[in-house]
Amino acid sequence: MEKIEIIKPDDWHVHFRDNKILEAVVPETTRHFARSIVMPNLIPPIISGKDAVRYKKRIEKAIPKGKNFIPFMTVYLTENTDKNELKESYKNGLVFAVKLYPAGATTNSDSGVKDLRKVMPTLETMAELGIPLLIHGEVTDKEIDIFDREKVFIEQKLDFICKKIPDLKITLEHITTKDATLYVNEGNNNLVASITPHHLALNRNAILVGGIKPHNYCLPILKREPHRIALLDTAVSGNPKFFLGTDTAPHMTEDKESACGCAGVFNATYCLSILAQLFDNKNSLHNLEKFVSRNGANHYNLKTNDEKISLVKLNQELSFKKYLEVGEKKIKIFKPDFPVYWMVSN
């Protein structure tokens, strides 16, 4: 049986939510990942160091006994973010990074940034202190087609930030286009990007062909096949500027299967199996460790993990559990439309 051993991975973009969902999803991430950056888009959002510490405690309570797992906390950038409070929170280790959501871009982003110029002084302070900025890179203008929103964000907003503050460490989160791979690759070393398993696995047909598939709906929305290919080629190349951020984003089935379904794909459970299969299909398993365990840690100036994990290739397809139960309700677990043979064995 084929087997590989890699440094234990990290997931640099997760949504843990709160309360019952949090209790259900945290163990799905801690099973295979050692560390995660936790997104702050709760209602109300996490906007201060104090909020972040309280949220971190709730997450830590949900970590299964005996698991080593570190949640790195973020705060939600608003036009009223207090630079001095942020500075103190960062210096005291309460906050690891800051998340920029353009107002209205995605799930729970109403308090986000409307006018970039208003947050530039905060971004300058962040650059001085080395605080990473994590960006949801989509414009929200009504007249811009949803499939173009990432490309336009790069041209109109990201380029402006990168030129004005080249010293700012930026992660363009969950990239979905060839344009993003090119822009990030050509940018300076402070600019990197995270990529999700579902954007590597699917193109936009997976939402729309043969009936609407709400469980494949996420933001930024899946794009055309040439974009998926560009993302996959980039991920499997081992390029140090690109790494895993799953954007695992649980929503109850009833909220996805609705006349106005929520955006977000819950992919934590089989994420590594899916990635191993994608890398294997491209004869690139030797670069899997870079994508899931090394590149992100390097960008965030962290050591790679000491623990290792092993994956084995089964003789038959891995069978996927369909749902994660949350009390009476359930969350659909992401399954791609190709066979997966890899399984984490420890």
Ligand code: NCD
């Ligand atoms: C995320 C969520 O549900 O919180 N949804 C998504 O489609 N990715 C928010 C986000 O990261 O955009």
Ligand code: ZN
């Ligand atoms: Zn997200």
